[in-house]
Amino acid sequence: MFTYLCKPYRAFSFVCAASVLTSTLMTGSANAEVPASNLASVESSATTNSKMMTLSNASIDLDVYRQHVKTLASDEFEGRGPLSKGEEKTVDYLVTQYKKLGLKPAFGDSYTQAVPLAKITPKNISSLKIGGLDFSAGSEFTARTQRIVNDYSLTNSDVIFVGYGINAPEYNWNDYADLDVKGKTVVMLVNDPGFASKDPELFQGNAMTYYGRWTYKYEEAARQGAEAVFIIHETMPAGYGWGVVENSNSNTKFSLVDDDNNASQVGVMGWLHLNAARQLFEKVGMDYGELKDKASKPGFMPIALNTKASLGFTNTIERAESQNVAGILEGTDKPEEWVMLHAHWDHLGKVEKNGQTTIYNGAVDNASGVAGVITLADALSKREEGFARTLMFSAFTAEETGLLGADYFANNPPVPTSNMVAFLNIDGMNVNDDVDYILQYGESYLSIEDDLATAAALQGRTVKMDPRPQNGLFFRSDHFALAKQGVPSILFMSLGDTDPSFIAKRYHKADDDYLPSWTLGGVQQDLSLIGSMLNYYAQGDVWPYWKRDSDFKDKRTQAMEVKKAK
Numbered sequence: 001m002f003t004y005l006c007k008p009y010r011a012f013s014f015v016c017a018a019s020v021l022t023s024t025l026m027t028g029s030a031n032a033e034v035p036a037s038n039l040a041s042v043e044s045s046a047t048t049n050s051k052m053m054t055l056s057n058a059s060i061d062l063d064v065y066r067q068h069v070k071t072l073a074s075d076e077f078e079g080r081g082p083l084s085k086g087e088e089k090t091v092d093y094l095v096t097q098y099k100k101l102g103l104k105p106a107f108g109d110s111y112t113q114a115v116p117l118a119k120i121t122p123k124n125i126s127s128l129k130i131g132g133l134d135f136s137a138g139s140e141f142t143a144r145t146q147r148i149v150n151d152y153s154l155t156n157s158d159v160i161f162v163g164y165g166i167n168a169p170e171y172n173w174n175d176y177a178d179l180d181v182k183g184k185t186v187v188m189l190v191n192d193p194g195f196a197s198k199d200p201e202l203f204q205g206n207a208m209t210y211y212g213r214w215t216y217k218y219e220e221a222a223r224q225g226a227e228a229v230f231i232i233h234e235t236m237p238a239g240y241g242w243g244v245v246e247n248s249n250s251n252t253k254f255s256l257v258d259d260d261n262n263a264s265q266v267g268v269m270g271w272l273h274l275n276a277a278r279q280l281f282e283k284v285g286m287d288y289g290e291l292k293d294k295a296s297k298p299g300f301m302p303i304a305l306n307t308k309a310s311l312g313f314t315n316t317i318e319r320a321e322s323q324n325v326a327g328i329l330e331g332t333d334k335p336e337e338w339v340m341l342h343a344h345w346d347h348l349g350k351v352e353k354n355g356q357t358t359i360y361n362g363a364v365d366n367a368s369g370v371a372g373v374i375t376l377a378d379a380l381s382k383r384e385e386g387f388a389r390t391l392m393f394s395a396f397t398a399e400e401t402g403l404l405g406a407d408y409f410a411n412n413p414p415v416p417t418s419n420m421v422a423f424l425n426i427d428g429m430n431v432n433d434d435v436d437y438i439l440q441y442g443e444s445y446l447s448i449e450d451d452l453a454t455a456a457a458l459q460g461r462t463v464k465m466d467p468r469p470q471n472g473l474f475f476r477s478d479h480f481a482l483a484k485q486g487v488p489s490i491l492f493m494s495l496g497d498t499d500p501s502f503i504a505k506r507y508h509k510a511d512d513d514y515l516p517s518w519t520l521g522g523v524q525q526d527l528s529l530i531g532s533m534l535n536y537y538a539q540g541d542v543w544p545y546w547k548r549d550s551d552f553k554d555k556r557t558q559a560m561e562v563k564k565a566k
């Protein structure tokens, strides 16, 4: 049964919210700085924030939830690897569930969206000749490409040290200023100047910004026209050791394929071992430590190493299509405006190694999230009056290999991104007892954070900031692919927080299995909270917005302006 504590919700909204919400409203969206184009939405956000209502715990059917997790995380589903038999089972299961709930297809007449993927395996990697040195693949550098080419070679390419490789107008920072890197090889540091200096005034201090992620560094270098990128690995600012870099860059990788066969991406996505980098700088008569120091201070200028780089390798390429899955509960008044709840369906699949088969069932990551989406779809679809806006319930593919399904969806959306009100993403639920807080990832990015605080307060909970902001988790799950297109998006991830042994012992390991001992108290309270937020957005008045200046905010402003002009 689907019930809100205050009914009927439209007539009653202010009465039921006023007593609980005074404090959150005072600090809520009304005070934030907002572009003029968004002003109308802020007013409504400020006045209707009080319309938030709690979805009662009783609406969440935990027995049904448990059954979904158990099924999705069973060996029969083979760890839900994209392009495997496990994918077929998972997609069939999801489509069956959505149909059963009476959801309509989200992609025209289909519940699925085909995502074209390439499986690229680099082979025969030569040594990297740079600065008169000869580095070995694997132990001293890694190199791969996402361009769809069978042979790749880099020949006598000029090498430039570009600091952190960051172009961030909102931080008044451009490592590429007045520099032409077309066809050149750029060498750069990992993370961002804020992390390096711990200066809270620089970027976001210890908390990682998107500029610190390797994905950004390759993207920006491509925009600048660079041919090859080598990121210098250091364990602290990267957040992982060289072993992780070597492992995840030397084997088969999935990639999306654009119309141009990814020709606009960089030719070499590379990493350089710290020892190799030190040798290289010494060889060209420079001091790595000194340059690193300079690179984390404002006013840094890129430095030509006056040397060339060469290397070559071949690729084995297989093409195939994986599937995103989504169903909708069509809105009654504003069906073209979509409010979205999501969880990635994929995990690491079945791996054969040394004659042994290991199935990575991914029970918490992310059968728990997918089961949450179905369970909430079930609860919300039972609401007789329906919702003003359309609710979308989705499960995308290939998150674990780089948010690929989400990226494809965000670039090939069933409705324009300017019609997407908010995107809520669950990645790993708290399957244990309930707790008196909810985690927030990223700070002061979005007005959704205020709504999260309101929803938590209604449950007597508080918001706790992500205790590991240096890991940049806000940039590492599917919602971020939508955020990059400007859609206000938020991550719900309690994975590991309530059970400290989870990360060490089970996360991305074969032991992430379903356990009958799970109490699911955390699932119940979090689904209830997420249900409240969905209900609030689906009423049809609120447009969440970006607070802090960023590429994401610019994207949203542009999309909204285009929409207004139409």
Ligand SMILES: [Zn+2]
Pocket: 344, 365, 366, 399, 427, 428
């Ligand atoms: Zn996950």
